[in-house]
Amino acid sequence: MIAIRFDRFGGPEVLTVVDAPAPRPGPDEVLIDVEAAGVNFADTHQTDGSYLAADQLPHIPGSEVVGRAEDGRRVLARVSHGYAEQAVAKKSALVEIPEDLDAGAALALLVQGLTAWHLLRTAARLRPGETVVVHSAAGGVGSLAVQLAREFGAGRVWAQASTPEKRRLALDLGADAAVVHPLPERADVILDAVGGELFDSALESLAPGGRLVSYGNSARAGFTPVDPARLGRLNAAVVGFWLRPTLAAEGAFTGPLRELLALTAEGRLRPVVHEPYPLTEARRAHEDLLARRTTGKVVLRP
Template sequence: MLAIRFDRFGGPEVLNPVEVPAPIPGPGEVLISVEAAGVNFSDTHLTDGSYLGADRLPHIPGSEVVGRTPDGRRVLARVSNGYAEFAVAKESHVFDLPPDLDAGRALALMTQGLTAWHLLRTAARLSPGETVVVHSAAGGVGSLAVQLAGEFGAGRVLAQASTPEKERLALSLGADGIVAYPLGEPADIVLDAVGGPLFDRALDSLAPLGRLVTYGNAARTPFTPVDPVRLRATGTSVIGFWLRPALAAPGALGTPLKALLGLVAQGRLRPIAHRVYPLVDARRAHEDLLARETVGKLTLTVSP
């Protein structure tokens, strides 16, 4: 089968199309003929070796696919090696899709949708009426977090984005306003995947008992050490979040994913599917993602 693999850590240039044997499902697993694979920012960290729990080499990236099971079901699945014509998933990680939901929007709900859900519910523990600031609000996670924060009862949802076009998208998704630092008002919750100077500005902008949830380091710069005395003074918190351990809890994958699919079906959640690339152009997808030239979900098409 055709797959995208990297044999050494590095930038997008290490991603290469290769022919490898198709995977063989074991007990409790299902083989999926891949229609499309999702691309996530975490894939770029996996490729350059900076990802938490970096995999051994060589490696086929990709954590989510839409495809067909041997009995013909069209499904969304969480996998380990999704940039390929075939992938294997645990049966408990496979979910039937409605026929009218396209692959890009479905894929947006897996890694990015679950991340947005758990950032607000599990990590930040959003309470009704609180003010939420979402960094990278036009990105895959951010565009969903803006919508879900409102769905979960936030009093105000404020967006931070890098271009006027991305700011307009965040407003169209329900953000109440666009913010720049220093904030005009303290925030109860800030969701940050950027790190660097933006992390420090966000920490300075928290309201008493506010929570800054860090779930990435797109800036790829060292974090400034946080003085506990600084946190105690106002009762603020810095919370680290990584989706992989969060999904180990019972019901942490299936329950929210089914809820997300339900919100899409009701028209209350709009996943943004952006660019589509052929599988062999995975390198270009990573380049565009790193250049911040994209919004919403990127997908690799594998089969029609």
């Protein structure tokens, strides 16, 4: 089968098209013919060796696919090696999806959708009426977080994005305003995947009792110290978030995912999907993602 693999750590240039053996499902696993594979920013960290959990080399990246199970069901699944024509998933890590649901939209709901859901519900513990700021508001997580914050009762939703086009998209998705730091008013919740200077500015923009949730470092900035005395002065909190251990908790996967699927079916949640890339152009997909040339969910199609 055709797959994408890297044999050494580095930038997008290390991603190589290979002819790999088809995976063999073990007990309680299912073989999936891949219709589409999702690309996540974490994949770029995995490729360059900076991910929180380093993988052994060589490695086929990719943590999510839409495809057809051996029994004919169309499924959305968490996997370990998704950049390929076939993948294996645990039976507990897949959900059947409708035939008419766009593969890119379904993939947007898995890693990005569950991230956005848990950022607001689990990490920030959003309360009705609070003001939420979403950084990278046109990205895969951000575009869903803007909509979910409104769905979950936020009083105001402010969007931060890097270009006028991305700011317009965030407004179209329901943000009340596009903002830059320092904010016009202090915010109760700020969701940040950028880090660096933006993280530092965001921290100073928190209202008393506010929560800055850090779930990435796309700026690839160095260590950002957080002075406890500064947190005390601000009377605020910094919350770290990583999806992988979060999903290990009972009820953290299937219930939230089914809620996201239902909201999408009802038209209350609109996943944004970038123009798909052929599987063999995974390198270009990573280049565009790192250069912030993409909007919404990035997808590879075998």
